[in-house]
Amino acid sequence: MIFIQTPQEFSFKEVTRFLSRNEKECLHTIHHNEIFKVLEINNQLTLFSIVFDKDLIIAIHTPDKSITIQDNIKQYIIDWFDLTTDLKHFYKDVQKDEVLQNLCQQYYGLRMIGMPDLFESLVWSVIGQQINLNFAYSLKERLVRNYGRSIIHNNETFYALPTPEKLASLNIEDFLPHQFSRSKAQYILNISRAFAEGNLIQDEIKKLPFDEIRQKLIAIKGVGNWTANYSMMKSLKSYDAFPIEDVGLHNAIKNQYKLNGKPTIAELHKMSENWSGWRGYATFYFWHSLLT
Numbered sequence: 001m002i003f004i005q006t007p008q009e010f011s012f013k014e015v016t017r018f019l020s021r022n023e024k025e026c027l028h029t030i031h032h033n034e035i036f037k038v039l040e041i042n043n044q045l046t047l048f049s050i051v052f053d054k055d056l057i058i059a060i061h062t063p064d065k066s067i068t069i070q071d072n073i074k075q076y077i078i079d080w081f082d083l084t085t086d087l088k089h090f091y092k093d094v095q096k097d098e099v100l101q102n103l104c105q106q107y108y109g110l111r112m113i114g115m116p117d118l119f120e121s122l123v124w125s126v127i128g129q130q131i132n133l134n135f136a137y138s139l140k141e142r143l144v145r146n147y148g149r150s151i152i153h154n155n156e157t158f159y160a161l162p163t164p165e166k167l168a169s170l171n172i173e174d175f176l177p178h179q180f181s182r183s184k185a186q187y188i189l190n191i192s193r194a195f196a197e198g199n200l201i202q203d204e205i206k207k208l209p210f211d212e213i214r215q216k217l218i219a220i221k222g223v224g225n226w227t228a229n230y231s232m233m234k235s236l237k238s239y240d241a242f243p244i245e246d247v248g249l250h251n252a253i254k255n256q257y258k259l260n261g262k263p264t265i266a267e268l269h270k271m272s273e274n275w276s277g278w279r280g281y282a283t284f285y286f287w288h289s290l291l292t
Contacts, residue, residue: 002058002070004077009087011109012052014288018113021291024137026144026159027120036061038151038160041072047151047158048073056081061153079116082237087111090239090278097274099256103285112284114234118202119195120161121231126187126222133248142178143167143188164195187222194220206236213238233280242279244268252286 006012012033020030029036035050046069047061058073078084087109094100115121127143128136147162147170167188175185194200200220205213213236217228225245232241243249250262253271257263263271275282 002060002074004056004058004074004083006052006055006083007087009091009109010081010083010111011107012056014107014110015081015113017291018110018288022134022137024134024141026141027161029156029158036153036158038158039073039076040149040160040163041069045149045151045160046073047153050077062151076116080114082111082114085111085237085239090281093278094275094282097271097282100275100282100285103256103289107285107288110285110288112233112239112281114237115231116235117161118200118205118231118235119164119191121235122191122217122220122223122227123167123188125227125230126184126191129184129187129227139178139180139184143175143180146178164192167192168196183222190220190222202235210238210240214241229280233283239280240277242272243283244272246283246287248287248290249283252289256286256289 016030016033016035019025019028019035027037033051036047037050038045038047040046044064045062046064049059049061051057051059056077058077060069060073091101091104094104115124123143124136124140127139131139144159144162147166148159149162150157150159152158170189170192172182172185172189175188176182180188191200200216205216208216210232213232214225214228217223217231218225223231226243229238229241229243230246232238233243244265249268253259253268254262272279272282
């Protein structure tokens with residue numbers, strides 16, 4: 001067993017609520033408040049599960065339970081659930097916005113549920129471009145089930161994210177039977193090849209200043225401003241990254257502020273002045289308000 005102490009401002013209820021948002025999710029599984037996840041560590045697949053009882057309790061369900069495996073899982077979970085951020089600062093800094101402050105109280109302890117793997121967040125954001133969320137999950141499921149490795153545990157199959165090398169070895173025609181458009185397939189190939197060929201290395205890019213990271217990401221054809229900001233939020237802990245073009249954000253803002261119509265980009269820039277330093281975190285809370 002691995003134990004991870006959680007901060008006071010942590011809600012496992014909101015974590016599992018967010019992670020349960022779509023039944024087609026294929027990179028983690030939740031059974032009775034136990035989260036199952038597969039990671040590829042040192043070229044081998046490791047299945048672990050997480051439960052909560054005052055702290056996080058992690059069990060490994062594959063043979064290798066070495067210290068290296070445990071350390072990798074522990075660090076992944078700390079990043080995944082953003083356990084090192086002091087949410088008290090976020091809650092204090094956005095007090096000027098009464099609507100957002102109400103959401104902070106309603107979802108107290110909700111942390112940015114990230115994607116520690118930058119490759120995953122870029123691919124996922126490209127999959128989700130210009131389609132509804134349910135169809136995006138369908139495409140993701142087809143990609144993972146066809147090209148990701150898997151583990152069978154208690155007669156259930158658990159999947160890992162396909163590697164950049166695996167996806168880079170494909171061609172556009174491989175994606176078409178799974179209902180990917182040619183452009184979406186090409187963008188995923190562009191991202192996969194950037195990682196597989198060593199042109200994009202997460203440990204190096206995260207050391208760069210905010211604007212340099214963004215420029216490096218949007219240099220990949222298919223990665224625009226929204227995709228770059230989304231991935232910077234979810235993978236690189238750039239909490240002021242602001243995917244301002246996001247339709248879900250627009251809908252949430254309209255609902256929460258009881259507006260007659262969706263806000264304009266100029267209006268969002270003005271509103272977000274009250275969230276300075278935390279625009280990404282604020283976006284995540286607004287997204288969470290859309291869950292039913």
